[in-house]
Amino acid sequence: MTALLNEIPAEDLCPALGHPVLSSAAFLNEVSSRYPEAVSLAAGRPYDGFFDPAELGDNLLAYQEHLTEREGLSPGEVTRRLFQYGRTAGHIHDLIAELIANDEGIHVPPESIVVVNGAQEGMLITLRALCNAPGDVLLTTSPAYIGILGAARLLGIKSAAVAEDEDGVDPAAVAAVARRLRGSGQRPRALYLVPDFSNPTGHTLSAERRGALLEVAEEEGLLILEDSPYGFLADPPLPSLKSLDTTGRVIHIGSFAKTCFPGARVGYVVADQVVRHADGSRSTLADQLALIRSMITVNTSSVAQAVIGGILVRARCRLREHNAERIRFYRENLAALLRALDRRLPDDVRHRLGVSWNAPAAGFFVVLRVPFPADENLLTVSARDYGVVWTPMSYFFADGGGSRAMRLSCSSVSAADLEEGARRLALLVLDTAQMRR
Amino acid sequence: MTALLNEIPAEDLCPALGHPVLSSAAFLNEVSSRYPEAVSLAAGRPYDGFFDPAELGDNLLAYQEHLTEREGLSPGEVTRRLFQYGRTAGHIHDLIAELIANDEGIHVPPESIVVVNGAQEGMLITLRALCNAPGDVLLTTSPAYIGILGAARLLGIKSAAVAEDEDGVDPAAVAAVARRLRGSGQRPRALYLVPDFSNPTGHTLSAERRGALLEVAEEEGLLILEDSPYGFLADPPLPSLKSLDTTGRVIHIGSFAKTCFPGARVGYVVADQVVRHADGSRSTLADQLALIRSMITVNTSSVAQAVIGGILVRARCRLREHNAERIRFYRENLAALLRALDRRLPDDVRHRLGVSWNAPAAGFFVVLRVPFPADENLLTVSARDYGVVWTPMSYFFADGGGSRAMRLSCSSVSAADLEEGARRLALLVLDTAQMRR
Known part of the structure; x- marks a missing residue:
C-alpha cells in the first residue's frame, strides 16, 4: 500500500492561527527581509550597540x-x-x-x-x-x-x-x-x-x-x-x-x-x-x-x-x-525622531494634509496619524519605493481600528538613520496624501 | 477607605491546578527536601557528575x-x-x-x-x-x-x-x-x-x-x-x-x-x-x-x-x-539497580510476597509492583523511616490506576547509592508486606 502524503487542512488547526494578531509579525518580518536596505521604524527591539558577546x-x-x-x-x-x-x-x-x-x-x-x-x-x-x-x-x-x-x-x-x-x-x-x-x-x-x-x-x-x-x-x-x-x-x-x-x-x-x-x-x-x-x-x-x-x-x-x-x-x-547610558541614548533617539518629523512635516504642511503625531517624553514609540489607510499594501510600497518600514497600527487592535495610523519606533537605529527614515517617511506621506486628492 | 486584602479563592483559578498531575511533583519535591538524607530513586534527572561549569x-x-x-x-x-x-x-x-x-x-x-x-x-x-x-x-x-x-x-x-x-x-x-x-x-x-x-x-x-x-x-x-x-x-x-x-x-x-x-x-x-x-x-x-x-x-x-x-x-x-561515557554510566547504573533488587529481594522472597519488577535493557526507569498501596502516605514513611524515596506510579495515570507500583529511577545517583537505596527499599517492602499479613 502506498499511502499519500498526509496534508493537514489549516482549518483543522488552532483557529487563532488565522487571526491577524498571530500572522502580522510574520508579514512585517517578511517585508523587512525582502527590503533589507529600508530604514526600520518598525522594529521595537533594543539597539545592537549596547551588546558585547564578551560580556x-x-x-x-x-x-x-x-x-x-x-x-x-x-x-x-x-x-x-x-x-x-x-x-x-x-x-x-x-x-x-x-x-x-x-x-x-x-x-x-x-x-x-x-x-x-x-x-x-x-x-x-x-x-x-x-x-x-x-x-x-x-x-x-x-x-x-x-x-x-x-x-x-x-x-x-x-x-x-x-x-x-x-x-x-x-x-x-x-x-x-x-x-x-x-x-x-x-x-x-x-x-x-x-x-x-x-x-x-x-x-x-x-x-x-x-x-x-x-x-x-x-x-x-x-x-x-x-x-x-x-x-x-x-x-x-x-x-x-x-x-x-x-x-x-x-x-x-x-x-x-x-x-x-x-x-x-x-x-x-x-x-x-x-x-x-x-x-x-x-x-x-x-x-x-x-x-x-x-x-x-x-x-x-x-x-x-x-x-x-x-x-x-x-x-x-x-x-x-546601570543603564544610564542606554536611557540617555533612547531618550535622545526619540527626541531626534520627533525633531525630524517636525522638520520634514512642518506645521503648515501637516495641518493642510491632516497628519499628526504624539510626542511622548520617552519610550520607544510614536503614533503617526495619516489621512489614508496605512495598511499592508502601503507598507509594501513604503518598503519597496521609499525605503522605510513601520508598523500598521491596525495590528494592535483586536477587533478592527487603527487603519489610518502607523507605529514608529526609534529604538533600534542610530540618530542618523532616524533622520533619514523620517525624510523617507515624509515623502511617502506627502506623495500618498497628494495622490488621493 | 481601607480595603481588605484581596484573597483569591482557588476555585476561581484554572481547574487543572487541582489535578494530581500538576501537584504531584510538588509533593515529591517537598518530601525529598524534608528528608535530604534519603537516597533518591525518585529523581529522573541526569547524573551531576557529567557537568562542569567551565564548559x-x-x-x-x-x-x-x-x-x-x-x-x-x-x-x-x-x-x-x-x-x-x-x-x-x-x-x-x-x-x-x-x-x-x-x-x-x-x-x-x-x-x-x-x-x-x-x-x-x-x-x-x-x-x-x-x-x-x-x-x-x-x-x-x-x-x-x-x-x-x-x-x-x-x-x-x-x-x-x-x-x-x-x-x-x-x-x-x-x-x-x-x-x-x-x-x-x-x-x-x-x-x-x-x-x-x-x-x-x-x-x-x-x-x-x-x-x-x-x-x-x-x-x-x-x-x-x-x-x-x-x-x-x-x-x-x-x-x-x-x-x-x-x-x-x-x-x-x-x-x-x-x-x-x-x-x-x-x-x-x-x-x-x-x-x-x-x-x-x-x-x-x-x-x-x-x-x-x-x-x-x-x-x-x-x-x-x-x-x-x-x-x-x-x-x-x-x-x-559524544555521549559514549554517559551511555555506559547509565546502562551500568540500571544493571546495578536490577542486580541489587535481585539480591535484596531474591526469587523465593519476591514470589512469596507478590513483588515483581521489569528489567529494561536501558533507560532511567524500572517499575516495582508491590502487594500494598504505594501511595503518598507510604512515600512519607519510606523517606522518614527508611531513607529512600521513589515515585508513586499512580502519578502517571490520568484517571486512576497504578496504586500498587513504584517508579524507580537509576539516573541521578552513584552505583553505591543505588545499592544502598535498594537495600532500604527492600526493608520497606518486607516490613510493609509483613505488617499487612
Missing part, C-alpha cells in the same frame, strides 16, 4: 561568584544550579526582589516572584490562571500590545477593549466596561495595561489615574496586570501600580528585554496575592503560577537566568543606574 | 566560532544572534537537522524544525495546534509521562488512555480506541508515546509494532507524537518512528535534557507535515507551530541555544558518540 562569559562568572561567595553554595551546588532542572519559579528571584525594591519601590518577598521565559510567558500563565470559565473576560487597553492579544486568543479567552487617550486608560471607562460585562452575565477578571510609554501608543498613565485605577479595581473586583518594559526610561519615573498596591490588586509583569537583552528570554511575574483553598489552607498566586508554568516550559533556562543574574549582581541590583 | 563558556565560544567561520557571519551578526529577539523557530535548527540525520536517521529540511524551550513546550504547542474542537481527543499510552497529561489538562484537551505492555503500546488497541472515539462522535487527533525506555515504565515499543503503528496511524487518520528522550541509551537502537515515516504521520519531539543538560531548556519539534490553507497555499506544520510559540515564549533563549549549539559543534553533530 556573556563575564556575567556567567559574576553569577557563579555570587553563588559561591554570597549564597555560600558548594561547587556541587553551583553545578546543579547551572545544569539541572531547577526550582520551577526560578533561582534569581531574590536578586529580582532586590532590584524591584531599589528601582520600582515594589517590596515583596522573593517567594512571590516567578521567573519566566520572557514577559510573554508571564502573560500566558497569568491568563491561564485567571480566565477559565466561558464568561471570564480580560480587559485590555485598545490598542494593546500584540502579545497579550495573541496569548488570549491562543487560550480561547475573550477580551474587551477599553479605549486609551494621551493620559492612558480612563478609570471610569474601565469601570463602565466591567459593569457592562457583568450586566451581560460575563465576569471581568483583569485589566492588562502598559502604564509607561505604552506599546504601541507611547502613552503614559497619569499619576492621578494610577490611584483612581486602583480604586476601580477594588470596587469592581478586578486584578490589574501591569506590564512596564519601558518604565525604566522615565525621568523622573511615576510610581508603578504595584508600588501603590496595598490590597493585592496588581500583578506586575517584568521584562529584562530592554534593560538587559531580549535574547535571554528572562522575565518575571510578581504575584503576592493570597490564594485560599477549599480546605482552608492558603498559598500565594506565585505558587499557582509556578505550577502552571511547570506544564508549559518546566522552568526558565538556568543559563539564561545565570547571565541575567550576573548582570544584576554587577549592577548591584540597580538597573536604572 | 559553559567554552561551548559559547565554540558556537560563536562556528557562526563566524562556518556560517560566515560578521561580528555584528554574531552579536545580534546572541542578544536580540531571533527567528521564532530558533537558530540552531540546521545543527539539529544534521544531528538527527546522523543519530536518528531522520532526514528533514532544517526549516521543518522548531527549537523550543524544552520538550515540554514542544508538547504544548503541538497539542494547541492539533486539538481545538471540544471533540478533539489526544490518545496517550497509560501510564504516560506527566508532562503530556499536564499540558493537555492546561489546555482543556480530553485524553484517552491506551494500555501499554512490555513491548509498548499495541497498535490494534490504538486502532480500537480511535474507532470507539469516532463512534461516539469524537475525533482522535494524535497518539503521544515514548517509544524507547518509556517514562515511567521503561518499556520499549518493539520493532514489529513500530511498522504496525504507522499503518494504524495512516488508516485511522492519526498523527503520532514521538518523544524519545532516552532513545540515545539504546544499543543497538531501534529505528525512530520518524525515520520510518514516509507519509508525514509522525511529529518528533526532541530533548537535550539527557544528552546535554536539562537546565538549558532546549528541545525541538520536527514537523515537516504540509499544511493546506483555504486559499490553496501551503506551509509546513513547523511554521504554524512557530506562530503558536511566538505567543507563548516568543522564542528559545539565544544564550541557551548557543550553549547547546556549541556542544553540537564540538560533537560534530554526533551525540551518541
Whole structure:
C-alpha cells in the first residue's frame, strides 16, 4: 500500500492561527527581509550597540561568584544550579526582589516572584490562571500590545477593549466596561495595561489615574496586570501600580528585554496575592503560577537566568543606574525622531494634509496619524519605493481600528538613520496624501 | 477607605491546578527536601557528575566560532544572534537537522524544525495546534509521562488512555480506541508515546509494532507524537518512528535534557507535515507551530541555544558518540539497580510476597509492583523511616490506576547509592508486606 502524503487542512488547526494578531509579525518580518536596505521604524527591539558577546562569559562568572561567595553554595551546588532542572519559579528571584525594591519601590518577598521565559510567558500563565470559565473576560487597553492579544486568543479567552487617550486608560471607562460585562452575565477578571510609554501608543498613565485605577479595581473586583518594559526610561519615573498596591490588586509583569537583552528570554511575574483553598489552607498566586508554568516550559533556562543574574549582581541590583547610558541614548533617539518629523512635516504642511503625531517624553514609540489607510499594501510600497518600514497600527487592535495610523519606533537605529527614515517617511506621506486628492 | 486584602479563592483559578498531575511533583519535591538524607530513586534527572561549569563558556565560544567561520557571519551578526529577539523557530535548527540525520536517521529540511524551550513546550504547542474542537481527543499510552497529561489538562484537551505492555503500546488497541472515539462522535487527533525506555515504565515499543503503528496511524487518520528522550541509551537502537515515516504521520519531539543538560531548556519539534490553507497555499506544520510559540515564549533563549549549539559543534553533530561515557554510566547504573533488587529481594522472597519488577535493557526507569498501596502516605514513611524515596506510579495515570507500583529511577545517583537505596527499599517492602499479613 502506498499511502499519500498526509496534508493537514489549516482549518483543522488552532483557529487563532488565522487571526491577524498571530500572522502580522510574520508579514512585517517578511517585508523587512525582502527590503533589507529600508530604514526600520518598525522594529521595537533594543539597539545592537549596547551588546558585547564578551560580556556573556563575564556575567556567567559574576553569577557563579555570587553563588559561591554570597549564597555560600558548594561547587556541587553551583553545578546543579547551572545544569539541572531547577526550582520551577526560578533561582534569581531574590536578586529580582532586590532590584524591584531599589528601582520600582515594589517590596515583596522573593517567594512571590516567578521567573519566566520572557514577559510573554508571564502573560500566558497569568491568563491561564485567571480566565477559565466561558464568561471570564480580560480587559485590555485598545490598542494593546500584540502579545497579550495573541496569548488570549491562543487560550480561547475573550477580551474587551477599553479605549486609551494621551493620559492612558480612563478609570471610569474601565469601570463602565466591567459593569457592562457583568450586566451581560460575563465576569471581568483583569485589566492588562502598559502604564509607561505604552506599546504601541507611547502613552503614559497619569499619576492621578494610577490611584483612581486602583480604586476601580477594588470596587469592581478586578486584578490589574501591569506590564512596564519601558518604565525604566522615565525621568523622573511615576510610581508603578504595584508600588501603590496595598490590597493585592496588581500583578506586575517584568521584562529584562530592554534593560538587559531580549535574547535571554528572562522575565518575571510578581504575584503576592493570597490564594485560599477549599480546605482552608492558603498559598500565594506565585505558587499557582509556578505550577502552571511547570506544564508549559518546566522552568526558565538556568543559563539564561545565570547571565541575567550576573548582570544584576554587577549592577548591584540597580538597573536604572546601570543603564544610564542606554536611557540617555533612547531618550535622545526619540527626541531626534520627533525633531525630524517636525522638520520634514512642518506645521503648515501637516495641518493642510491632516497628519499628526504624539510626542511622548520617552519610550520607544510614536503614533503617526495619516489621512489614508496605512495598511499592508502601503507598507509594501513604503518598503519597496521609499525605503522605510513601520508598523500598521491596525495590528494592535483586536477587533478592527487603527487603519489610518502607523507605529514608529526609534529604538533600534542610530540618530542618523532616524533622520533619514523620517525624510523617507515624509515623502511617502506627502506623495500618498497628494495622490488621493 | 481601607480595603481588605484581596484573597483569591482557588476555585476561581484554572481547574487543572487541582489535578494530581500538576501537584504531584510538588509533593515529591517537598518530601525529598524534608528528608535530604534519603537516597533518591525518585529523581529522573541526569547524573551531576557529567557537568562542569567551565564548559559553559567554552561551548559559547565554540558556537560563536562556528557562526563566524562556518556560517560566515560578521561580528555584528554574531552579536545580534546572541542578544536580540531571533527567528521564532530558533537558530540552531540546521545543527539539529544534521544531528538527527546522523543519530536518528531522520532526514528533514532544517526549516521543518522548531527549537523550543524544552520538550515540554514542544508538547504544548503541538497539542494547541492539533486539538481545538471540544471533540478533539489526544490518545496517550497509560501510564504516560506527566508532562503530556499536564499540558493537555492546561489546555482543556480530553485524553484517552491506551494500555501499554512490555513491548509498548499495541497498535490494534490504538486502532480500537480511535474507532470507539469516532463512534461516539469524537475525533482522535494524535497518539503521544515514548517509544524507547518509556517514562515511567521503561518499556520499549518493539520493532514489529513500530511498522504496525504507522499503518494504524495512516488508516485511522492519526498523527503520532514521538518523544524519545532516552532513545540515545539504546544499543543497538531501534529505528525512530520518524525515520520510518514516509507519509508525514509522525511529529518528533526532541530533548537535550539527557544528552546535554536539562537546565538549558532546549528541545525541538520536527514537523515537516504540509499544511493546506483555504486559499490553496501551503506551509509546513513547523511554521504554524512557530506562530503558536511566538505567543507563548516568543522564542528559545539565544544564550541557551548557543550553549547547546556549541556542544553540537564540538560533537560534530554526533551525540551518541559524544555521549559514549554517559551511555555506559547509565546502562551500568540500571544493571546495578536490577542486580541489587535481585539480591535484596531474591526469587523465593519476591514470589512469596507478590513483588515483581521489569528489567529494561536501558533507560532511567524500572517499575516495582508491590502487594500494598504505594501511595503518598507510604512515600512519607519510606523517606522518614527508611531513607529512600521513589515515585508513586499512580502519578502517571490520568484517571486512576497504578496504586500498587513504584517508579524507580537509576539516573541521578552513584552505583553505591543505588545499592544502598535498594537495600532500604527492600526493608520497606518486607516490613510493609509483613505488617499487612
